[in-house]
Amino acid sequence: MAEYNRPTSEAEFQNNFKQKKPLMNPTEAFYESARCLFCYDAPCIKACPTHIDIPLFIKQIQTKNTEGAAQTIFNANWLGNTCGLVCPTGVLCEGACVFNHQNIMPIQIGRLQNFATHKVIDSGKEIFKVGKPNNKKMAIIGAGPAGIACACELRSLGYQVCIFEAKNKASGLAVHGIAPYKISNEEVLNEISYLQNQLGFEIRYNTPINSKEQLQDLEKNYDAIFLGLGLGKTGALEIEGENKKGVIGAVEFIEELRSKHHHLKVPNKVVVLGGGNTAMDAASEAAKMGAKKIVLAYRNSKEKMKAYKFEYDFAISAGVDSLFNLVPIGIVGKGKVEGVKFAKTELIEGKLQTKNNDVFVVQCDLVIKATGQAKQGAFYQLIDHLKCDNQSRLLINKETFQTSNPKYFAGGDAVNGGAEVVNAAYDGKMAALGMHQWLTK
Amino acid sequence: MVDLSINFAGIKAPNPFWLASAPPTNSGYQIMKAFEAGWGGAVWKTLGIPVVNVSSRYGSVNYRDTRMMGFNNIELITDRPLADNLREIEEVKKYFPNHAVIASLMVETRKEWIQIIKDVENAGVDGIELNFGCPHGMCERGMGSAVGQEPEVLKTIVEWAKDAAKVPVITKLTPNISHITDPGLAAYQGGTDAISLINTIKSIVGIDLDTYAPYPIVDGKGTNGGYCGPAVKPIAMNMLKDLAQHPEISKIPLSGIGGIETWRDVVEFILLGATSIQVCTAVMHYGFGIVREMDAGLRAFMDTKGYHTIYDFAGLALPNVTEWKHLDLKYKVIAAINPDKCIGCDLCYIACDDGAHQAIARSIDLKNRIPSIIEENCVGCNLCSLVCPVENCITMLRKDDGTAHVTWAERTNADDIPTSFNDNRAGGIGHFVPKPTDALKS
Known part of the structure; x- marks a missing residue:
């Protein structure tokens, strides 16, 4: 029997949906960061899908170089702030913390990460540099974590980037699909604005790409295309009465x-x-x-x-x-x-x-x-030579993230069938490097 | 039954826990509160011609989240009129006749010394302490450490004080000197009844990274302060040892000062020959109540070891503190890692590989990160056991059988020491050292 009162106001809603990982205050961050052992070849780094240099950023927080800490985080993961909050840290970095072996509470890496990135995002201070323009244009389909990460990396390499987003907001499932007690809408969107303000990629909202003509246009006007469109709506169970109201x-x-x-x-x-x-x-x-x-x-x-x-x-x-x-x-x-x-x-x-x-x-x-989202199989048929596995997951080269159609790269849920934001952020970044390598070889 | 009472050069106190002359002994209020809390004695904040102090007086060295690991101050001697202090001394003695009240003194001329000694004796002090240690401010005026650094001058003033005083005289030394035995011997020869040490160490605890001024900052400027707190304890203990092992100086009692905070610190100072200890920083950090832990710990230690008074174990570590040349070169320890305790931080590995002797190998088993000792490379330096964050995980095990014994002194006498740059008697010959290029990542 659940014991929450039905929220009738925003305040009551926020009370019921209290953040699981609330923002640390500076004193909390100071004491928590002091606990880190600065392990050699630290297990937390290995456990992070984006391999953030965690001991380094924690040491930077401890020495009050919070901006440097944020830089360390963003260097590895463009969605460092969101990931600090929504990552299942207990099974990733914090799960790997050596303190667990002596029943000592692991370092609260996610909250420390969020402390550093939140602070720099809040300050609006510019810490990223756009790469020297190379007059090449990249298209990205989907402004979810994979697409955003890909855009950021491409901009820092000097590419022009345009993201095509079907909805009226960026962030994909990071806003739409994550429980409100993990992260607020503002927290996600502020990070994306922070990135966008500095790196200057374009996002065209309410612009679904769903026809062969559109794709042909993209192929003609852009040097490469990243597919970061995630998964579709919840799939049908195909049982009697499924379409009833409720x-x-x-x-x-x-x-x-x-x-x-x-x-x-x-x-x-x-x-x-x-x-x-x-x-x-x-x-x-x-x-x-x-x-x-x-x-x-x-x-x-x-x-x-x-x-x-x-x-x-x-x-x-x-x-x-x-x-x-x-x-x-x-x-x-x-x-x-x-x-x-x-x-x-x-x-x-x-x-x-x-x-x-x-x-x-x-x-x-x-x-x-909650029985799984539909794959985008029908959409993929609009692209020539695009290969999927038997579960409609896009097949890619695991190093370059290039699909079987060389002009297309892909990452995130569209490739892994549904995983964490952090996996998508890593894929997006790596795919950008793959696209860059392909265009410069 | 443990009896903590002491008779220090004729000054009696219910226990060896004294407050050092410092801000916590600035007033009768504080000292009465301290005696209530369990302190056995107090050395009153140095009396003399009252000073004018600055605002912003203390600075600290924090280590990670530990506050005041080191502490410094630029406060001078008392800034309160002598009459006020004398009245309060009298009052404290009235309430606590059996506790030790010692007046720290610092003046310039012989006439002033004679006068102030008479005044504090009339107020009822049990002893006086000559402040030849203060390394900031007062020394610029020819007092404090300026005296402590000139053994001849120090001796003369000790003689003046001894001439004038009826109560025991303690001489407090500055550590800002090459050989502590020089002023120590001068004090002894001047006739001092006891020595206390150390006073604070000249220090700059930090620089503000915006204003480039040293802490504590006084309107954009700073000056060297006097350093104390836990960080100075090793320096204090070494100097205490120097005096306690000196054939003449060791004849008089020594009061240990410098970073004492816990019962362990107290026991260590006593083992090195102190028979009273003085505390300041720990009280400035935690208040007078910190003495509870010292008292309980010291009693438990003495109970366990079967000691009745602190004199039963005072100085017992001194025979074990020798010169390097008398250490056994055949003694051999090797590190051992307890795999059941190891958490796989690999700090021992990297400390050894980068900072010591490349004697630890990382795990080749992907399932754990438990490193192993390469016994033939291990020189027994202890570093791994020191960096290990787990209690009793890395221990140093004795590997020699104890039958062979040779010291550098003995080898020198036997003409068996390296004497040329490429001497084949060099200790490192045959010891594994990786090729320089092994350092480069492939």
Whole structure:
């Protein structure tokens, strides 16, 4: 039973969605940074997908060279501020902190990182340099983390960059798909503005690229194109009643929540389908929006869930109930949702079997499907010679990030099928280097 | 049963914990509060012709998040009229007749010395301490460390004071000198009843990176201060040892001062021959209550070791502090890493590889980062065990069997020491050193 009151004002919303990693004050940062051992060939650096020189930036915070610390972070990761907040640090840098081996609390690397980058972003101080113009033009599709990182790197190499974004805001899932207790919209958008103000890449909003003609135009007018378009809408479950009012995809739910805050009405009884991190987020969010009974339902066992344990624990602590080994076989209700019909499942000889004779209904007013986003397979067919794997993930050269069509490079969710912001930020940067290498060889 | 009381050159006190002459002993209020808290004695803030002080008086050296690891001050002697101080001394003695109240004094002429000694004795002090140590401000006027640095002058003034005083005279020395035994011997020869040391060390604790002025900053300028606090303890202990091992100076009691904060510090100073200890910075940092920990720790130590009074163990470390030339060259220790405790920070590896003798190898196992000691390269320098952040993870194990023993002095006598630049008796011959180009990344 969740115990959050339904937020009726922005203040109440913010209270329910308190930041999990609040901004450190200078004294906190001072004492926390003093704890870092400055390990040799530090495990935290290796555990960071972007290989930030973490001991260095922590030492810089300690010696009050906060701007230098921010520079160290951004040198490795263009979305250093966002990543400091939204990264699953417990399984990345902080999980690798050697202190864990003596049951000492690991250094709060994410919060220290955010302390440094937030401060420099807040000051507006310019710390990046645009590269010497080389009169070459690059197009980027999607202003998500991968696209933004790619744009920044390309600008620092001297390329002109134009990003085509379907929505009216930058940042992709960093704003639309992340739980509000991890990061605020302003925090994400301020970082992107900070980068854009200094590096001067263009973003064309409300400009979806979805036709062969548009792509041909891009190919004609740009020297290379980066595909950073992520994934699509939540995929269909293809079960009876799925189109009833009150069935929504998790990504769409989170996006609505992030834009409407307390104005979003979440009913009392919610069922969340799925076992990934997005499912955990959606369930926690429903609880914090005042839903009283939230059931998280996953088709396989608890151990098989893809979600991080800390995300699951967080949902449980928010008052979410969980059910395992059941699969939705239909949505019931007259016109609108009144419940989800589940069948039990069982693992038989390594295969998950549905037991159609063991069926029951969980009553609810809202069903959130966190069962995965659709791939962009249809779009990819518009591009010649573009190869995907059997799950519609773009195939790339792992070093250059070049796709099978040499003019196109790709990274982020479109390639990995859905991972962290930090992975996208790394891909975008590396792809830019790959594009540069291809154009200068 | 532990008895902490002392008789220091005739000055009796319920315990050896004294407050050094400094800001915490500026007034009767502070000293009464200190005695209430458990201090056994106090050396009153130096009396003399009252001074005018500056605002902005203290500076500190912080190490990472540790405040005041080192501390300095540019405050002078008392700026309060003598009469006020005398009245308060009398009052303190009335309330605490069994505690030690010692007047630190600093004046210029013989006449002034005689007068002020008579005044403080009349107020009831148990002893006097001659301040020949202050290294800032007062020394510019020919007092404090200016005296302590001129053994002849120091001796003369000690003689004046001894002539005039009925109570015991302690001479406080400055460390701002090449050989502490020079002023130490002069004080002894002048007839001092005891010596206290060290006073503060001339210092600049930091420079402001915007104004380029040294701390503490007084309207854009600064001056050298006197350095004290935990950072100076090793210097103080070495000087204490020099006096305690001196055949003549060691005949008189020594009061140890310099960075004392915990019971461990207290025990170390006593083991090196101090029979009272004086504290300032720790009190300026934590207040008089810090004495609780010293008292409890000292009592527990003495209880465990079976000591009745501090005199039972005073100076016991002195026979073990010798000259380098008498150290056993055959003694051999080697580092050992406890893999169950190791957290894989690899600080020992890089310290050894960059800063010492390339005797630690990184793990080749991808599953852990536990380094290993290359025993044939290890010279037993201790560095790895010192940088290791885990308690008792790296230990130094004795490898020789203790049967062989030879010292540099013995080898010198046997004409068995390197004497030319390429002498094949050089200690490093045969020791592994990587090729210079191994340093270059491929």
